[in-house]
Amino acid sequence: MPEVTPIPLSRLTTLRTGGLPDRMIDAHTRDELVDALREVWADGDDWLVLGGGSNLFVGDEPYLGTVVRVLTQGIERMPASRPGFARVRVQAGHDWDALVAYAVSEGLAGIEGMSGIPGTVGAAPVQNIGAYGQEIVQTLIEVELIDERTGEVSVVPADELGLGFRTSVLKAHYGSAAERSAVILSVTLELPEVGDGARPVAGAQLRGSLGLEADASVPLAWIRERVLQIRASKGMVLDPDDPDTYSAGSFFQNAIVSQSFALTLPPECPRWPVAPDLDPVLVIPLERFDGYVPAPVVVESHVKVSSAWLIEHSGFRKGFKLPRSRAGLSTKHALALTNRGGATAGELAELARYIRGRVQSEFGLLLHPEPVLVDIEL
Known part of the structure; x- marks a missing residue:
């Protein structure tokens, strides 16, 4: 068992918070990862799986359990089930942006808009990561995972993961447990083979973000470079010299x-329609059919609204800090809470609570945290 001397989680998370765990295991191979998880689960220890640490907000106290670091690497290219596509199977610990760079260099499309997102491949389906109109749900075929309840390894199709807006059945949302407690071992994507030449850019949101006309054609490498520039301008690409x-x-x-609630917000608040779920198929057993078919249930459509706009228009400028606090809003992006140097988890939580309260007071809407919270409350 590759047990190592524990490292404070503040050195392994991008928010730079978290205490020293009781125990730490570094899993460099799939088999090491499977063995480590089965042992920890059999012992009944509290446990935390750690990839890139970019979507975690961890409390200040020592972590009373075992941290399993997923350090597995590797990309395997495979034939797809349809012409013009390729499948790639990627180990969970592989760096996500390194995968995007590989795909672009191989002329494989579908994830170039997600360039620069920090973290590991195994965490991507848990969060259903996305950017500029691309989401992993659009290219994900299946995941290999190990289930905590049984310790069994299985391959699960993407349509069984409950992938939605920054969610899945594997994600523990703030205040609730995951529907399925399991750890991803590998991820399989199916990507169009488009080569390295200029091609039309699919997706109005991606074109708009890149400043492209509807008929513009550019190479994948150009899209990746431009996305990285945009993310860097917002402090969304890891840079040790940039506190943001x-x-x-x-x-x-x-x-x-809901659409009706969106109408109560100022008209200048940016918003985007959310594709409605298809009506479920109504099945009436023949022996119970009396000739009457109930009317379809009308479901109100939903709207995504800009939380950054709501924060800024609740009186928070970029770079805002509470007095004597080392936590602050990013100077580039109002949605990011940043550790300006030595901030505790308590200071970051205090700032988050203050922002949530003001937005709720101004607009009647309670913002939900995106990262997974460990041993910390808002």
Whole structure:
């Protein structure tokens, strides 16, 4: 068992918070990861799986359990089930942006808009990561995972993961447990083979973010370079020389609200329609059918609204800090809470609570944190 001397979680998370765990295991191979998890689960220890540490907000106290670091690496290219596509199977500990760089260099499209997102591949489906109109749900085929309840390894199709806006059945949302307690071992994507030449850019949101006309054609490498520039300008690419990158990315999710509630917000608040779920198929057993078919249930459509706009228009400028606090809003992006140097988890939580309260008071909407919270409350 590759047990190592524990390292404070403040050195392993991008928010730079977290105490020293009781125990730490570094899993460099798939088999080491499977063995480590089975042992920890059999012992009944509290446990935390750690990849890049970019979507975690950890409390200040020592972590009373075992941290399993997922350090597995590797990309395997495989034939796809349809012409013009390729499948890639990627180990969970592989760096996400390194995967995007590989795909672009191989002329594989579909994830170039997610360049620069920090973290590991195994965490991507848990969060259903996305940017500029691309989400992993659009290219994900399946994941290999190990289930805590049984200790069994299985391959699970993407459509069984409950992938939605920054969510899945594997994600522990603030205040609730994950629907399924399992750890991803590898991820399989299916990507179009488009080569390295200029091509039309699919997706109005991606084109708009890149400043492209509807008929513009550019190479994948150009898209990746431009996305990295945009993210860097917002402090969303890890840079040890930039305090704005000591964050968990967007600390608050963009809010999904009903269309009727969206109408109560100022008209200048940016908003985007959310594709409605298809009506479920109604099945009436023949022996119970009396000739009457009930009317379909009308479901109100939903709207995604800009939480950054709500924060700024609740009186918070970029770079805002509470008095004597070492935590602050990013100077580049109002959604990011940053550690300006030596901030405790308590200071960051205090700032998050203050922002949530003001936004709720101004607009009647309670913002939800995007990172997973460990041993910390808002």
